[in-house]
Amino acid sequence: xxxxxxxxxxxxxxxxxxxxxxxxxxxxxxxxxxxxxxxxxxxxxxxxxxxxxxxxxxxxxxxxxxxxxxxxxxxxxxxxxxxxxxxxxxxxxxxxxxxxxxxxxxxxxxxxxxxxxxxxxxxxxxxxxxxxxxxxxxxxxxxxxxxxxxxxxxxxxxxxxxxxxxxxxxxx
Amino acid sequence: xxxxxxxxxxxxxxxxxxxxxxxxxxxxxxxxxxxxxxxxxxxxxxxxxxxxxxxxxxxxxxxxxxxxxxxxxxxxxxxxxxxxxxxxxxxxxxxxxxxxxxxxxxxxxxxxxxxxxxxxxxxxxxxxxxxxxxxxxxxxxxxxxxxxxxxxxxxxxxxxxxxxxxxxxxxx
Numbered sequence: 480x481x482x483x484x485x486x487x488x489x490x491x492x493x494x495x496x497x498x499x500x501x502x503x504x505x506x507x508x509x510x511x512x513x514x515x516x517x518x519x520x521x522x523x524x525x526x527x528x529x530x531x532x533x534x535x536x537x538x539x540x541x542x543x544x545x546x547x548x549x550x551x552x553x554x555x556x557x558x559x560x561x562x563x564x565x566x567x568x569x570x571x572x573x574x575x576x577x578x579x580x581x582x583x584x585x586x587x588x589x590x591x592x593x594x595x596x597x598x599x600x601x602x603x604x605x606x607x608x609x610x611x612x613x614x615x616x617x618x619x620x621x622x623x624x625x626x627x628x629x630x631x632x633x634x635x636x637x638x639x640x641x642x643x644x645x646x647x648x649x650x651x
Numbered sequence: 652x653x654x655x656x657x658x659x660x661x662x663x664x665x666x667x668x669x670x671x672x673x674x675x676x677x678x679x680x681x682x683x684x685x686x687x688x689x690x691x692x693x694x695x696x697x698x699x700x701x702x703x704x705x706x707x708x709x710x711x712x713x714x715x716x717x718x719x720x721x722x723x724x725x726x727x728x729x730x731x732x733x734x735x736x737x738x739x740x741x742x743x744x745x746x747x748x749x750x751x752x753x754x755x756x757x758x759x760x761x762x763x764x765x766x767x768x769x770x771x772x773x774x775x776x777x778x779x780x781x782x783x784x785x786x787x788x789x790x791x792x793x794x795x796x797x798x799x800x801x802x803x804x805x806x807x808x809x810x811x812x813x814x815x816x817x818x819x820x821x822x823x
Contacts, residue, residue: 480662487811490652494806501807508680511811628812634666635673639659639683640800640812650822 481521481632482641484534484578485513488546488595488622495620496563496595503561503598503609510638514546514565514595516627517578520586527629529582531642534629535651537577538644543625544570548595551613557589558599559606563618565593574627653693653804654813656706656750657685660718660767660794667792668735668767675733675770675781682810686718686737686767688799689750692758699801701754703814706801707823709749710816715797716742720767723785729761730771731778735790737765746799 487493496512522530545568552564565571575591577583598609626645630638659665668684694702717740724736737743747763749755770781798817802810 490803490805490811493811497805497807508809511805511809626814631662633662633669633683635669637680637683639662639665640815642798642817643812643814645814648822650820 480523480527481519482527483515483519483630483632483638484517484627485510485515485630486546486624486627487511487513488620488624492620492622496597499597499613503601503605504596505600506596509636510630512595514571514593516571516574517583518586518588519632520584522584531629532651533582534578534627534642534644535649537574538627538646538649539651541570541574541646543623543646544568546571546622546624548618548620551597551610551616551618552594553610554592555606555610559601559603559610560596561598561601561606561610561613562594562596563620565595567593652695652699653691654699655687655691655802655804655810656689656799657682657687657802658718658796658799659683659685660792660796664792664794668769671769671785675773675777676768677772678768681808682802684767686743686765688743688746689755690758690760691804692756694756703801704823705754706750706799706814706816707821709746710799710818710821711823713742713746713818715795715818716740718743718794718796720790720792723769723782723788723790724766725782726764727778727782731773731775732768733770733773733778733782733785734766734768735792737767739765 493512500507547566548563554560571593579585579587628640629642665684672679719738720735722736726732743765751757751759800812801814
């Protein structure tokens with residue numbers, strides 16, 4: 480089964496991010512606004528049980544932290560994805576790193592860039608227009624994060640949550 | 652904020668149920684296939700914190716159980732919703748009952764009927780056609796359930812998972 484690990488911001492922040500995604504992100508209906516900690520990976524049932532125990536340990540070792548967005552950025556020219564750049568804080572890198580080592584499959588192809596996608600799969604012309612107009616907007620957001628979620632993908636492409644991991648609150 | 656409490660069946664069962672929902676359920680993209688334990692209710696942040704502790708206790712008191720679907724049924728003439736009738740087992744009624752009493756707001760308007768919706772908001776003609784054809788299909792499904800999820804609704808109508816509650820595994 481195909482799994483991923485994400486952080487969902489709080490509802491007010493998700494609602495604001497959706498106002499952009501609704502127009503520019505074809506994955507809008509596939510998953511709520513999210514910050515990816517670990518990109519999609521394939522594992523079987525036995526392995527995921529093992530990884531869930533690891534994820535509980537990781538959650539218990541993590542303190543709640545503040546997340547801040549100050550500007551829009553882009554992965555162009557690699558892809559023309561436009562995203563909210565999440566201020567680089569150590570906790571996010573630590574989380575992503577722990578999910579690439581030990582019992583976890585290493586599946587990170589590029590350096591980890593904490594971000595929340597708001598536009599993707601645009602044509603080149605659309606991309607230029609949208610990036611130009613989003614860059615001029617005030618996209619500052621702040622949030623408190625105290626959990627992450629293990630999600631899996633259904634055949635129709637939509638992601639379902641399997642389990643939540645609340646920092647300092649997991650029973651192992 | 653508006654919350655609900657649901658059970659998501661396993662991926663193979665969700666995929667099969669989605670094959671019906673895709674055609675007949677306008678809520679298809681709003682939430683994955685689910686069995687509702689407690690319908691949408693409004694509570695503030697302080698109250699939900701209190702209810703989460705209750706939900707952990709409830710999860711810890713519950714043993715994993717088997718869920719079976721044997722036929723299609725309908726809420727007509729109250730609404731023309733068509734659903735997979737979940738075999739009535741005590742655990743489901745106990746869960747639903749606990750989420751209506753104690754600290755929980757009582758918001759259950761009808762007797763609890765364990766079901767998974769596959770079609771709704773159809774015109775009367777569509778309803779008759781769809782119910783006729785679904786009634787003749789073999790819709791038997793079996794699954795093992797070991798958790799439920801607290802979900803909340805975004806402004807765009809899509810539901811996000813806030814927290815999972817795994818039977819016998821919650822730290823209170």
